[in-house]
Amino acid sequence: MSNDIWVWIGAFLTLGTYSILFKDNPVYRVLEALFVAILAGHSVVINWYNFQKPTLTGRLGEGKEWTLIIPLFLAALMYFRYSRKYAWLARYPMAFLMGIGAAYVLTKNLKPMFLAQARATMLPLWVPGNIGATINNWIVVIGVASVLTYFFFTIRKQGPVNAFSRVGRIYLMIAFGALFADTVLGRVSVTLVRFQFLLQDWLGLGM
Amino acid sequence: MKREGPVALLMISGFLYIISVIVASPAMEPVAATLDDWYKVVVGFINLVGVISLTQVNGRAVLRRSEGWFYNAILLVVLYGYIILGLVGGLHNVAFNLIYDNILTPILMTIFSTLTFWIGSAAYRAFRAKNADAAILLVAAVVVMIGRVTLGSAISPAIPKAAEWILNFPTVAGMRAIEMSAAIGGIVLALRMITGLERSFMGFD
Amino acid sequence: MIKEGMVLTFILELIMGIALLVVVKRARAGKKIPVIHEIPGLKALEEAVGRATEMGAPIMFVPGKGDLADAQTYAALPVLEYVAKSCAEYDTRIIVPLGVAVVYPVAEAVTRQAFQVSGKGDAYRETDVRFINEQNWAWAAGINGIMEREKVSAQILFGAFWAESLFLAEAGNRAGAMQIAGTASTSQIPFFVAACDYTLIGQEIFAASAYLNPEPSTTGGLVVQDWGKMLGLVLVLLGSILVTLGSNAIAELMLK
Numbered sequence: 213m214s215n216d217i218w219v220w221i222g223a224f225l226t227l228g229t230y231s232i233l234f235k236d237n238p239v240y241r242v243l244e245a246l247f248v249a250i251l252a253g254h255s256v257v258i259n260w261y262n263f264q265k266p267t268l269t270g271r272l273g274e275g276k277e278w279t280l281i282i283p284l285f286l287a288a289l290m291y292f293r294y295s296r297k298y299a300w301l302a303r304y305p306m307a308f309l310m311g312i313g314a315a316y317v318l319t320k321n322l323k324p325m326f327l328a329q330a331r332a333t334m335l336p337l338w339v340p341g342n343i344g345a346t347i348n349n350w351i352v353v354i355g356v357a358s359v360l361t362y363f364f365f366t367i368r369k370q371g372p373v374n375a376f377s378r379v380g381r382i383y384l385m386i387a388f389g390a391l392f393a394d395t396v397l398g399r400v401s402v403t404l405v406r407f408q409f410l411l412q413d414w415l416g417l418g419m
Numbered sequence: 420m421k422r423e424g425p426v427a428l429l430m431i432s433g434f435l436y437i438i439s440v441i442v443a444s445p446a447m448e449p450v451a452a453t454l455d456d457w458y459k460v461v462v463g464f465i466n467l468v469g470v471i472s473l474t475q476v477n478g479r480a481v482l483r484r485s486e487g488w489f490y491n492a493i494l495l496v497v498l499y500g501y502i503i504l505g506l507v508g509g510l511h512n513v514a515f516n517l518i519y520d521n522i523l524t525p526i527l528m529t530i531f532s533t534l535t536f537w538i539g540s541a542a543y544r545a546f547r548a549k550n551a552d553a554a555i556l557l558v559a560a561v562v563v564m565i566g567r568v569t570l571g572s573a574i575s576p577a578i579p580k581a582a583e584w585i586l587n588f589p590t591v592a593g594m595r596a597i598e599m600s601a602a603i604g605g606i607v608l609a610l611r612m613i614t615g616l617e618r619s620f621m622g623f624d
Numbered sequence: 625m626i627k628e629g630m631v632l633t634f635i636l637e638l639i640m641g642i643a644l645l646v647v648v649k650r651a652r653a654g655k656k657i658p659v660i661h662e663i664p665g666l667k668a669l670e671e672a673v674g675r676a677t678e679m680g681a682p683i684m685f686v687p688g689k690g691d692l693a694d695a696q697t698y699a700a701l702p703v704l705e706y707v708a709k710s711c712a713e714y715d716t717r718i719i720v721p722l723g724v725a726v727v728y729p730v731a732e733a734v735t736r737q738a739f740q741v742s743g744k745g746d747a748y749r750e751t752d753v754r755f756i757n758e759q760n761w762a763w764a765a766g767i768n769g770i771m772e773r774e775k776v777s778a779q780i781l782f783g784a785f786w787a788e789s790l791f792l793a794e795a796g797n798r799a800g801a802m803q804i805a806g807t808a809s810t811s812q813i814p815f816f817v818a819a820c821d822y823t824l825i826g827q828e829i830f831a832a833s834a835y836l837n838p839e840p841s842t843t844g845g846l847v848v849q850d851w852g853k854m855l856g857l858v859l860v861l862l863g864s865i866l867v868t869l870g871s872n873a874i875a876e877l878m879l880k
Binding site: 442475541598 | 625633634637695756761773793797810813826831849856
């Protein structure tokens with residue numbers, strides 16, 4: 213068994229957290245409160261030292277970047293949300309963030325998520341001398357096309373369109389099953405590390 | 420000022436950013452960088468609304484002595500205690516880091532690891548459903564799961580190959596089309612926002 | 625001049641933007657737009673509110689972990705608005721736990737407005753829209769806590785999710801809540817499909833507003849989304865045929 217007090221504390225915290233697997237209980241509730249509080253506090257402190265302080269004292273104070281007053285002013289308006297009378301002022305910083313957010317979507321998404329994916333699917337439908345590769349390419353092209361068809365919202369799906377859309381649904385189910393299984397294995401390894409800590413580091417059992 | 424003002428700001432800032440990213444002009448180059456920077460500054464300085472909300476919700480529970488108020492009190496004491504510890508002692512303060520590494524990290528890793536147990540129960544329920552969709556999902560999942568562990572190749576070398584094939588061809592195709600269609604969905608939504616067609620759900624009206 | 629690498633993005637989005645304005649204008653002039661594809665998960669939203677009302681228990685609406693630069697967050701907001709309005713009408717409590725500080729004031733404004741529009745401004749409880757934590761697992765643990773203790777009757781998970789998706793869905797299951805999820809985060813869809821009663825897959829979340837609030841702007845958007853997918857379909861098929869014939873013309877065009 214370990215002589216390190218922190219290992220004992222770690223073991224207690226691990227077992228206490230696992231207790232939720234059985235039932236909600238006072239130990240878990242205390243740990244949950246600690247967990248949320250420490251992380252929330254941590255992000256406030258990190259944000260202050262790594263961002264707010266250097267922005268205020270470095271860039272604004274020493275660097276004299278006066279234009280920063282504009283976003284700082286916008287951010288300050290957000291705190292009017294706590295006033296009944298002037299709460300509407302908080303809409304301005306929200307609007308600014310939404311405007312830039314929408315612009316990010318418009319300038320950053322089409323290429324990697326649409327154009328590059330379409331490009332990657334433009335595969336030769338006949339690979340001379342390689343029937344396996346030919347079939348695989350067909351599988352991918354038909355898969356992408358049928359799933360896109362599955363997502364049509366305003367077109368009546370009849371006859372061949374309907375059949376093709378059903379093929380898309382089958383592709384989706386295969387993909388979900390495969391991804392589910394693929395992820396399971398990754399998760400199990402995290403759990404094994406926790407058990408290793410309990411059995412090896414804490415109890416000193418050889419594994 | 421209350422309604423049209425925010426919508427106008429949304430449209431102007433959005434269009435300005437787009438133009439500065441798309442147009443090849445030395446004059447426009449710094450505009451996108453500045454807006455990027457301002458976005459970060461606004462986000463970085465409005466973050467406190469989160470802590471205020473935590474304080475309101477938990478403070479109220481304590482004041483009203485709601486069920487389990489004791490835990491809300493612990494949360495508040497630890498939250499502010501930890502903030503004070505960090506702000507007074509600095510980032511390299513021993514206690515600040517000791518708490519993070521030795522108290523927070525074990526809880527975090529354990530919560531993450533509970534996923535393994537939830538995967539089992541979710542899989543059980545999903546695969547119990549008796550329809551064609553669930554059956555296809557189940558077959559794909561079983562092949563990939565067995566194919567990815569040593570058991571698979573022990574049964575037959577074809578199983579790991581089948582698993583690889585499922586992941587590399589039908590799965591890739593399905594995921595690719597989901598991503599392509601979602602990209603279009605997001606872009607049309609952003610276009611509706613930036614052209615002022617959509618304003619109801621923003622809480623501006 | 626358009627920057628290199630942005631030409632096609634610019635052209636396609638300009639066309640989509642113009643198409644959107646034209647379609648919406650025509651829809652406003654009375655042209656009907658049929659919405660065909662069924663999304664059972666959206667019909668189930670009403671059932672969820674009904675169930676909550678019957679049980680006298682709250683509904684939990686989790687608008688994902690995406691920020692304001694994530695399109696999925698904006699897809700979740702009209703659904704939040706719809707659910708909040710239904711809750712207000714039936715005097716049912718709605719809890720909205722946030723994992724991103726900048727989304728918190730937006731979600732709060734949307735929920736508050738939904739109650740006010742329904743004439744139930746007084747019933748709105750400010751602390752029910754609450755920030756929990758920026759860190760995924762602390763946020764998820766907080767939601768799990770609410771689930772365990774507030775006896776939530778239905779959980780609606782909508783937006784961008786990461787590894788915590790299954791943790792959230794299972795928390796709902798243990799509490800016996802009805803669950804409706806929707807996400808375009810590809811790696812999380814399988815977990816929602818496995819664990820939830822209804823799941824909106826990928827682009828379906830961007831179509832939600834047209835189903836819940838069919839008016840020219842939303843249904844017009846749906847038509848343009850379909851055109852975009854048709855373009856994708858044509859590009860993929862035409863590109864593959866050309867590549868087979870030995871030409872990379874369309875594939876190269878994608879890089880412009």
